[in-house]
Amino acid sequence: MTHQATQPWWKEGVIYQIYPRSFMDSTGDGIGDLEGIRQRLPHLVDLGVDAIWISPIFPSPMKDAGYDVADYCDIDPLFGSLEDFERLSAAVKDAGLKLLLDFVPSHSSDQHPWFLEARQSRDADKRDWYIWRDPLPDGSPPTNWISEFAGSTWTFHPETGQYYLHVFLPEQPALNWRNPELRAAMYDVMRFWFDRGVDGFRVDALENLMPNPDLGDNPPNPDWVESMGPARSHLPVNIKHQPEILAAGRDMRSVANEYDPERLLVGEIYGTTEQLMKYYGENHDAFQLPFNFLLIEAVWQAEPLAGMIRAYEAALPEGAWPNWVLGNHDRPRIASRIGAGRARLAAMLLLTLRGTPTMYQGDELGMENVPIPPEAVQDPWERNVPGQGLGRDPVRTPIAWETGPGAGFTTGTPWLPIDPRPEVAVETQQADPHSMLAFHKALLALRKREKALTLGDLTGVDATGEVLHYRRTHQGRTLAVALNLGETAAPCPGTGDCLISTHGTTTGDLAPGEGRVLAQ
Numbered sequence: 001m002t003h004q005a006t007q008p009w010w011k012e013g014v015i016y017q018i019y020p021r022s023f024m025d026s027t028g029d030g031i032g033d034l035e036g037i038r039q040r041l042p043h044l045v046d047l048g049v050d051a052i053w054i055s056p057i058f059p060s061p062m063k064d065a066g067y068d069v070a071d072y073c074d075i076d077p078l079f080g081s082l083e084d085f086e087r088l089s090a091a092v093k094d095a096g097l098k099l100l101l102d103f104v105p106s107h108s109s110d111q112h113p114w115f116l117e118a119r120q121s122r123d124a125d126k127r128d129w130y131i132w133r134d135p136l137p138d139g140s141p142p143t144n145w146i147s148e149f150a151g152s153t154w155t156f157h158p159e160t161g162q163y164y165l166h167v168f169l170p171e172q173p174a175l176n177w178r179n180p181e182l183r184a185a186m187y188d189v190m191r192f193w194f195d196r197g198v199d200g201f202r203v204d205a206l207e208n209l210m211p212n213p214d215l216g217d218n219p220p221n222p223d224w225v226e227s228m229g230p231a232r233s234h235l236p237v238n239i240k241h242q243p244e245i246l247a248a249g250r251d252m253r254s255v256a257n258e259y260d261p262e263r264l265l266v267g268e269i270y271g272t273t274e275q276l277m278k279y280y281g282e283n284h285d286a287f288q289l290p291f292n293f294l295l296i297e298a299v300w301q302a303e304p305l306a307g308m309i310r311a312y313e314a315a316l317p318e319g320a321w322p323n324w325v326l327g328n329h330d331r332p333r334i335a336s337r338i339g340a341g342r343a344r345l346a347a348m349l350l351l352t353l354r355g356t357p358t359m360y361q362g363d364e365l366g367m368e369n370v371p372i373p374p375e376a377v378q379d380p381w382e383r384n385v386p387g388q389g390l391g392r393d394p395v396r397t398p399i400a401w402e403t404g405p406g407a408g409f410t411t412g413t414p415w416l417p418i419d420p421r422p423e424v425a426v427e428t429q430q431a432d433p434h435s436m437l438a439f440h441k442a443l444l445a446l447r448k449r450e451k452a453l454t455l456g457d458l459t460g461v462d463a464t465g466e467v468l469h470y471r472r473t474h475q476g477r478t479l480a481v482a483l484n485l486g487e488t489a490a491p492c493p494g495t496g497d498c499l500i501s502t503h504g505t506t507t508g509d510l511a512p513g514e515g516r517v518l519a520q
């Protein structure tokens with residue numbers, strides 16, 4: 001039996017997140033766009049990823065960088081037009097890649113025609129497409145909930161005398177997924193893009209899909225410290241992970257299953273491992289890949305990592321496919337979290353664990369957080385809660401394709417500063433066989449050649465001192481992975497031919513920060 005014919009592409013594929021504002025600007029306005037992505041597709045083919053997920057490109061007032069959608073079925077002029085989208089989509093297919101878009105179901109923009117209508121009056125047709133509640137007798141908000149970006153989750157609308165709910169900014173009113181008409185309209189949005197050849201969605205902020213104000217106040221968080229940000233001062237038990245989300249997840253999956261081959265749904269969920277596992281659905285009938293962010297929160301030491309990997313694998317429902325994420329547009333860059341010298345080790349871990357990996361653009365270049373001067377801040381989170389390191393601009397800076405002004409990213413002024421160091425530029429790294437980019441290409445090529453790294457079993461996950469090691473086995477072929485997270489050289493557990501090393505050394509002790517894949 002060959003597995004190949006029966007496995008969906010995403011089990012062996014690597015997903016690459018494109019943050020469109022910062023990938024490539026083709027117009028000179030300093031902001032990346034769809035035509036820019038099309039022009040730079042060769043980079044992704046050369047790199048060896050299989051699918052791209054593009055963060056939101058829909059019409060938006062851009063209060064939250066496009067995660068405030070004013071029309072789910074069009075393209076924001078900043079990024080191009082529907083024709084540009086068609087052209088990009090065709091080019092992606094020609095390049096042999098899959099295309100995932102970002103579906104933002106939990107809230108729209110306050111400029112979406114649905115919300116404009118809903119706020120007209122209490123009897124407006126679409127009033128119930130959003131979540132409205134009366135003030136408490138003293139006029140205060142219906143619950144004590146705090147929004148992700150600080151402040152109450154409730155904004156008063158004086159004209160109709162009620163508060164509306166928003167888990168994020170006031171300009172991002174929460175959609176009411178308990179309303180069947182709203183749900184039907186959102187499923188049609190999915191079909192709109194599936195009909196245009198989109199291979200799947202990354203589904204935004206899923207744990208927030210069905211907040212339940214009728215459950216009342218959230219309890220205070222006894223472990224809260226200020227650096228966690230205001231939203232974490234309470235435990236959001238009545239906002240997040242409400243059980244009804246699962247029914248909506250099943251409906252979304254049914255829509256995905258109307259297509260052949262079935263479309264992929266990747267869920268963005270922050271929560272405990274136990275909460276996460278529920279999003280696969282009871283019979284694998286919800287999200288094929290609920291994002292696993294454990295590596296984003298991880299302690300980078302061998303023993304805790306080994307324990308974390310084993311616990312995640314053990315918690316997976318029977319037959320569920322794992323996945324791993326190292327970074328995204330919301331979290332500090334991996335190279336900044338664990339140090340540039342360790343970023344290769346992290347890439348080797350991501351690309352050799354069992355499960356679909358998602359890479360964030362620029363991590364293949366070892367990009368680091370770029371300091372943003374106060375006057376250049378764009379992220380509303382940083383504006384609302386300044387100076388605490390919550391802002392996300394440092395991880396959203398444009399890719400440097402070349403060295404020099406504009407960095408081959410733009411002919412204009414980039415919307416965020418570009419890291420000026422020549423060593424992070426694609427051009428520089430292409431010319432260097434030892435660059436981070438070259439390392440990623442080699443690693444991705446190895447992953448493609450060796451089924452053990454994609455479809456293989458994962459066994460022997462353990463730590464010896466500061467060396468994390470495990471095996472991947474498929475049809476009699478076993479590869480061993482050894483990663484030295486320590487500060488000193490350590491014996492390489494296991495023997496065999498070294499297929500790739502972070503440091504280029506193939507025998508002897510593992511240097512500090514060195515990882516190897518061995519064929520056994």
Ligand code: GLC
Nearest residue numbers: 064067104168204205329330
């Ligand atoms: C998700 C996005 C984030 C956005 C938020 C609200 O977490 O990744 O960027 O701010 O949802 O839509």
